[in-house]
Amino acid sequence: MTTENNVHLKFTDGTKTISVPAGTTILEAANAAGVRLVSQCTIGTCGTCVGRVACGDLVMPEGRVYSLRQDEMAAGHRLLCQSHAFAESEVELDYPAAMLDEYPVIVTAAKVGAVTWLGESVVELQLKLPKSVRFSFRAGQYVRMRVPGTDEWRSYSMASGERERKKLAFTIRVLPSGAMSDYLRTAAAVGDQIDLEGPIGGFGLADDPGPSLMIAGGTGLAPMLSMLETLQTARTDFPIRLVFGCTRAADLFHLDELDARRSFMRNLGVRVVVDEPGNELAPVPDVLTGNPVSVLTPEDVAHPQTSAYLCGPPAMLQGAEVRLLELGMPAERIHAEQFLPS
Ligand SMILES: Cc1cc2nc3c(=O)[nH]c(=O)nc-3n(C[C@H](O)[C@H](O)[C@H](O)COP(=O)(O)OP(=O)(O)OC[C@H]3O[C@@H](n4cnc5c(N)ncnc54)[C@H](O)[C@@H]3O)c2cc1C
Numbered sequence: 095m096t097t098e099n100n101v102h103l104k105f106t107d108g109t110k111t112i113s114v115p116a117g118t119t120i121l122e123a124a125n126a127a128g129v130r131l132v133s134q135c136t137i138g139t140c141g142t143c144v145g146r147v148a149c150g151d152l153v154m155p156e157g158r159v160y161s162l163r164q165d166e167m168a169a170g171h172r173l174l175c176q177s178h179a180f181a182e183s184e185v186e187l188d189y190p191a192a193m194l195d196e197y198p199v200i201v202t203a204a205k206v207g208a209v210t211w212l213g214e215s216v217v218e219l220q221l222k223l224p225k226s227v228r229f230s231f232r233a234g235q236y237v238r239m240r241v242p243g244t245d246e247w248r249s250y251s252m253a254s255g256e257r258e259r260k261k262l263a264f265t266i267r268v269l270p271s272g273a274m275s276d277y278l279r280t281a282a283a284v285g286d287q288i289d290l291e292g293p294i295g296g297f298g299l300a301d302d303p304g305p306s307l308m309i310a311g312g313t314g315l316a317p318m319l320s321m322l323e324t325l326q327t328a329r330t331d332f333p334i335r336l337v338f339g340c341t342r343a344a345d346l347f348h349l350d351e352l353d354a355r356r357s358f359m360r361n362l363g364v365r366v367v368v369d370e371p372g373n374e375l376a377p378v379p380d381v382l383t384g385n386p387v388s389v390l391t392p393e394d395v396a397h398p399q400t401s402a403y404l405c406g407p408p409a410m411l412q413g414a415e416v417r418l419l420e421l422g423m424p425a426e427r428i429h430a431e432q433f434l435p436s
Contacts, residue, residue, distance in 0.1 A: 099179040103129065104148065106301050107190035120145075120152065120174040120185070130194040131187070132296040134238070136175045140249075141434055142295055143174040146425075150183020161434055163412060169425065188429055189296030193232055197293050202227045204239075206286040207261060209278065212347035216313060217278045218253070219264045221288060229259050229292075233299065233320035234403075234431065237262070237292025239274075242281070246273040248436050249294070251405070253316035255323030265316045265347065273436075297405070297431035299324060304399030308336045309386045309414050311406025314433060315348060318405065326359055334359065335394055339367040339386035339410075346381070365389055387413040395423045404430040 098115040103124065114123040121143055124131050133143035138154070141161035147170040154160060154176040162171055174185070207220040221239075223229050231237075236251040254263035269275040299306070299321050306325065308318045315338050325334060340346050345368075352364045367382040367389050382389055387410065395402070395418060402423060404414045411430050418428055 099150075100182045101150070101152075101179050102182075102184045103131070103145075103191075104184055104186045105189065105191040106187070107192055110191060114179040117178070120172075120177050120179065124174070130191070131174055132189060132194065132294070133175055134249075134294050138173050138176040139434075141173065141432055144171055145174050145185040145187050146170045147172055148184040148186050150179070150185075151181040152177040152183055152185065153180050154178075161432075163408070165412070165416075186426065187296065189232075189298065190301065193296070193298075197231050197235070199292060199294065200227060200229055201289070201291045202229070203287050204262070204290045206282060206284055206288060208284060209282045212265065214344045215268050216345070216347040217266050217268055217282075219250075219266055219278065219282070221262045221264070221290065223260050223262070223290075225260070231256055231259075231293035233324045234297040234317045235293035235295045236297075236317075236431075237290050237294065239291075240289040241273045241277050242286055242288055243277070244273055246436070247291075248274045251295075251297075251317040251320070251431065252293070253319045255320055255327075257323070257327070265313050265319075267313045267345075295431065297403075297429060299403075300401040300427070300429065302399065302401075303330060303332060304401055305332045305397045306334045307394050307400055307402045308334070309390075309402065309404045309406075309410075310336065310338045311386055311410035312340055312345065312433075314404075314406030314410075314431075316405075317431060318403065319348070319351070321403065322355060322359070322362070326355075331361055332399075333397075334362045335365070336362065337365045337367065337386045337389060339369070339384075339389075341369045343368045343371055343381065385413075386410060387417050390414070390417055390421065392421055395421045400427065402428045404428065406433055408432050408434060 112127040134140045138160045152172045204221040207222040210218040233256045238247045250264040
């Protein structure tokens with residue numbers, strides 16, 4: 095192995111080359127060279143710093159537990175906080191380098207503005223940022239929040255649009271138990287202080303215009319709502335297809351919100367799907383039975399410029415990726431954010 099190798103970091107807005115000494119990770123070498131990369135945990139568990147090796151050889155030490163699946167590794171995905179360069183390599187990144195300058199990460203104390211139950215198991219948490227804080231983000235990104243009264247941090251995607259910088263909205267699934275879930279169910283009140291760090295992540299709309307296919311599982315709808323606002327402002331005429339699925343009809347939320355958006359975005363089509371329609375509720379009109387993957391059709395990806403955006407639990411993302419590739423969608427047009435368990 096040579097003592098150092100060049101690694102070409104291919105952002106969506108250009109390429110930057112860094113020299114990576116032996117024993118140094120790509121993230122460390124990039125930091126040392128003043129090249130900023132999207133990252134968060136730095137220990138290989140959050141999956142934020144993922145890149146795809148187009149050519150070359152990036153190796154992650156064996157025997158550790160990572161947030162990448164075998165099929166993702168086989169497709170060339172690597173976590174840059176763990177990867178070492180064993181040859182000159184090219185790594186594709188899903189975001190523009192300029193994003194990190196445009197949307198710097200800040201740490202601040204926000205205040206709870208509202209806690210609204212959107213259904214049986216989902217809360218909309220509204221956070222107000224201090225007037226003195228300059229916070230901006232790209233639709234699709236997320237923040238980390240400290241659960242009040244604990245040292246536990248949890249990640250949540252902004253559901254509000256990127257133009258709204260002082261009041262952020264999050265849609266959060268309230269689980270039967272869990273740090274944030276317990277707080278939201280039993281204690282959350284207007285005026286509570288919540289420490290917040292962000293924005294984080296490279297998930298967001300592709301730079302080139304074209305049809306959008308959004309596939310959301312559960313609260314994976316959050317970043318899609320934010321991205322829809324961006325598309326609405328951009329007044330694009332390209333079709334936007336949103337597929338939103340939950341396990342049970344009782345877990346669905348924001349159907350009225352989606353209806354409203356459909357009424358003022360003529361190019362937006364929405365498919366809502368549940369695994370178990372159940373009969374405990376009045377039937378929800380226009381809800382399909384199945385899951386967000388089973389209702390995909392070849393027509394969804396027929397236009398060659400279609401970009402797919404996937405967000406939700408890891409199993410759904412894996413299924414959706416496999417199906418989209420089967421349908422002939424190029425891997426580089428599939429953008430995904432996994433809601434990995436904390
Ligand atoms: C980038 C990103 C963005 C995300 N965005 C969203 C979003 O917009 N909306 C959303 O709803 N979620 C989102 N998530 C998921 C979110 O971060 C949390 O994982 C989720 O809300 C659960 O947090 P919690 O504190 O309620 O539960 P946790 O405390 O994480 O617990 C979850 C489950 O694990 C169990 N558990 C907890 N501790 C233990 C233990 N020690 N041993 C065994 N079991 C245990 C609990 O009983 C519970 O069933 C996102 C995740 C990521 C990575």
